[in-house]
Amino acid sequence: MVTTPNVTRRSMLAGTATVLAGGLLPWSAADVRAATAALPQTWDEEFDVVVVGTGFAGLAAAHEAAKAGSSVALLEKMRTPGGNSIISGGVIAAAGSPLQAEAEIEDTVDSLYDDMLKAGLHLNHPELARIVAEKSVETVQWTIDELGAEYTGLTHMGGHAVPRSYALAAGSGSGIIGPQLAKLKEMGVEPRTRTLLKRLIRDGDGRVKGVIAHSGFSHPDLESGTPISIKARKAVVLATGGFGADPVFRALQDPRLGGELDTTNQPGATSEALREALGIGCVLVQPSWIQLGPWTSPDERGFGRTPHFAQGVAASYGLWIDTQTGKRFVNELADRKTRADAMLAVGNKTVAFVDSAGYAKGSAAGRRERFERMKEAGVLMEYATLEEMAEAHEIPLAPLKATIETFNESVDAGADTEFGRYMQADAGKIGTPPFYVVRLSPKIHHTMGGCAINGDAQALDVLSSEPIAGLYVAGEAAGGIHGASRLGSCAYTDCLTFGRIAGRNAAAEKGWG
């Protein structure tokens, strides 16, 4: 049981302040004010590092902290570990990688950085985006060398200048989460599931010194479970994800995105941990940038399997079509925001299709079985002729044929004259029946905003903009890395890179008691 907190703590009223050349820094770091109740008189448990969340970032942080010799408490509010990461699409970006070298694809850190900033509308915090790009190859290689993750090859994700995304053999984030959990178990760290972060304990000296958690928590009942206090001798790492499944907080930041919109996120992607972090003095940055995934289907719930077809096959070998006009409406390999915006702009009645030749090219071993299951579920539809496809989806036939003709001329020319789409080396003309098609509809996928951090993954204080001692934030809970819109496959690189940074830095802290 939680002990009764004592109520003595320092007043920070008087404070001091700093005036910087060229700008006013509101309050000095010394002026930080603790926002939580004071420390418990005794703690129920004690660890060097408390990691909250078991997606890529949380597990990477726990891994590095444990490897550095720290004792680690690893908390997960849901019944199973893995967060959104475990159900995500299974692709991780790296610029200048060994697989690119094999495929003779030239790529640079600058090119990935530029792509991230272009998609992010240059709202990205440049130093954070650069870290992701610079560490990308090291991070992917770490998943291979340290975790034993298995990849099938490279794929070309929307908004990237070149194919640079490693595709996991598992076809989802489980291909990394699984090995992460296994390695952590070897190191003696296991997730404590159904354990909710209820309170971050920030002391009067400004340092985060532990948490109140609820064990036996049953999502989404925030009253459930038994409070326990856990001391963090060195630091707390917050890796609690985004708020994509939280319509209340979404609507605060973008009123269009409340209510009944579907999301690709797992149900635990709610805002309570972020709100708690803000309540003890973290700074919220860029919260109104909420990404819609453009490659999802209204015919299945959540992320589903459609992205593997719409993005992995149809965007490279087929076309995305506005069913009302029979025309293309966007570069099918544009970044997510561009595509989702375009889909909504044409009235959200779009399909992605491919002919049998493209289907064969795009269907790598792992995919074929997935596609069969999509067919069984009625999500992926097969038509013997273009006429049948057009009729079934109420696409005007003549414009559709003209659209295909124009694209086929682009294939001959080696360049997409309509939308400038990257042409795959093995792209072919569209025309061989049968045709495979999915309906498309965007879903809430990633929340770009979150707690402000620096390059060391330290959370910044809302009063001073200085680091909050004892608190790291990594993964989707952190804001600013991706600006207005995250590029596909960059979340893996971001979460693993900053998770590792957070874990290493947490373990290296001197600690407080």
Place this chain on the structure above:
Amino acid sequence: MVTTPNVTRRSMLAGTATVLAGGLLPWSAADVRAATAALPQTWDEEFDVVVVGTGFAGLAAAHEAAKAGSSVALLEKMRTPGGNSIISGGVIAAAGSPLQAEAEIEDTVDSLYDDMLKAGLHLNHPELARIVAEKSVETVQWTIDELGAEYTGLTHMGGHAVPRSYALAAGSGSGIIGPQLAKLKEMGVEPRTRTLLKRLIRDGDGRVKGVIAHSGFSHPDLESGTPISIKARKAVVLATGGFGADPVFRALQDPRLGGELDTTNQPGATSEALREALGIGCVLVQPSWIQLGPWTSPDERGFGRTPHFAQGVAASYGLWIDTQTGKRFVNELADRKTRADAMLAVGNKTVAFVDSAGYAKGSAAGRRERFERMKEAGVLMEYATLEEMAEAHEIPLAPLKATIETFNESVDAGADTEFGRYMQADAGKIGTPPFYVVRLSPKIHHTMGGCAINGDAQALDVLSSEPIAGLYVAGEAAGGIHGASRLGSCAYTDCLTFGRIAGRNAAAEKGWG
């Protein structure tokens, strides 16, 4: 002097929580957690209502609170009252107004609301935007009936469907701030200048009960002045403006906008009051939407006089030209974001010009003198011929002439065929020398984000999304009203409307002691 705070207050650790149908509400209202030091044992001063800030919103709140019989402390950190309001452009939007009726301009609340949401990219909190639109005529009429504000007529601001903005005879916000201060003085309320809000005191029961201020404050030295505690028996109204003059906080939310960018704001438009509000549990919404004013000149500092020419004259009777091409590049009456984005997209080398006929039409009495001063300062330039103007600004002459010819055909046709600009009834062909021109360059003008409020101007709590007892926020310090981009002349309506709401509601509180 400030008294030593005692340190007893309730712990909110255990708390309760609420699960809503259709969404998870992170913590219940009962679970709110005080974030400040506890109450002073004794207060230096005591009022019913403490209003912080003396722009439109703060003065309107003080006015209504005093009128309702409350004692009011009115704090202003700078040496003079008025904030950004007093130096603003002097136009206030109202839909369906008496002046529109006189001019036979049809307009509706829905039309203003639609314009606000279009400019705001539909990120506006709909209920807040609607209040501004619905109260717009009442608010303008209040400035006339209650304050005696004087207007010269209507003007057509960018992004508005029709002319609906009352233009102050004073040509700036001083035409309202002056009367507000005078009326307040009659009611016995005077601004206490050089008085910084240092701390909002939020008690363990979740209520804001007063402030710590620094009297004798000298901006921007946040260490300066003497701490005093002021009890607010009923409520505190935060009307502390935006952070347009704070490059550090700006850069946190939009890294492109830090550093050396000029702003139209007064130097006091910094973030420390907002940071303090967030530190005690307000929710920050939409902070990365920072508006650039498109009608400012690099040849003078701040807002200057150029907007009166570029917006008031050249956008209606002349043209805005990309000097590199000699062509128009945007609808000169589009909303601010559209225009500023377009200016940056063409490389930020643009001018606004008008011929002598347009100059005569656009130069109402008050303006002519302002324009003379602009000429003296070299900001407004006069050229005897189009050729001279083109040469001086390195505009290719032939394309410029073609651009004018196309526009003149649009004047004949009664519709702008190039950019769909609203055609003034008295618009004429461009061609009569001399020509008047200003250089343009966007400057940071308004920060759309701020504290989340409800329609009663109550601040919302970051943990619960429920109102924070005893705290109101109005004006630019509040977020969500304008979404992605505020329409010109809507700030007046917003600030005065929500300032009055905040003041009335604060005065109507039962109070706590």
